[in-house]
Amino acid sequence: MATTSIDLKEEILRLKKERNAVILAHNYQVGEIQDIADYVGDSLGLAYKAQETDCDVIAFCGVHFMAETAKILNPDKTVVLPDKDAGCSLEQSCPADQLEAFLKENAEKNYYVIAYINCSAGVKALCDVICTSGNAVKIVNNAPEDRPILFVPDANLGAWVMEQTGRKMDLWQGSCYVHVEFTRDSINKIKEEYPDALVVAHPECTTAVRLLADEVCSTEKMVDYCKNAPVKNIIVVTESGMLHRLQKEAPDKNLIAGPTDKCACNDCRYMKMNTMEKLRNCLRDLAPTVEMPEEVRARAEAPILRMLEQSK
Structure with missing residues (x-):
């Protein structure tokens, strides 16, 4: 049965x-x-x-x-x-051995390495501090002024953080395959259907999409944004699973999944x-x-704890 x-x-x-x-x-x-x-x-x-x-x-x-x-x-x-x-496509875009080789080749730069949490334990173990989309601006603002920053692996998030902080960073060229599927044309098309709608987008989206958004923020911050938005219609430009949480937390809002050029919403296959x-x-x-090996775990723990301490 x-x-x-x-x-x-x-x-x-x-x-x-x-x-x-x-x-x-x-x-x-x-x-x-x-x-x-x-x-x-x-x-x-x-x-x-x-x-x-x-x-x-x-x-x-x-x-x-x-x-x-x-x-x-x-x-x-x-x-x-x-x-x-x-x-995770972001994790896959930055293998630990490639990052380690890059840091050795550029040892004279003495990079302060900030890793977006979407990376492997091996990458975390090579970094100075971890960040998430929710605290990346704060983490970058806390970075030492006398060292160049290498931000891995998400170039779109890194570009957005540079805009917010004014800090110059070298960006690893990784991306989330889900968020780069959203395009300026796909978001403009849905905005034509809902001309009064506000657009909230995740910073892993491309610059062209972020420029169309009324708010760019982490998924957690999207909850408060949608709850407090002064309009009923909100276009949510991130992975489609977020709509379930948002519909429970903001039941009075009409939450519209941001479409791509290929489909009406965007699922992460992983x-x-x-x-x-x-x-x-x-x-x-x-x-x-x-x-994981204890040596890797212990080395990866330090930058995570540094992040948690700086995020309080």
């Missing part, structure tokens, strides 16, 4: 209690997973929750680098993610690899787990 969604939810909750587990979910997860999670948020919020948890098991519904971050902060806890292949069945399985089997 097929398992119903109600049965699956009950099984997940039972296993969560048995395992003394906490379920963390990113804003881009499918609605069902968001609804059953103990906490839903962006990378910064999830990092704090991972640091604070007193459970034995962390079931991380997001992509691999997020679960890695939870393990870095909780070496003695079991960290599982529903699908071990849930990766975020959507996680399912309720896989969440149940990872809690049941305590696998797949996230593991």
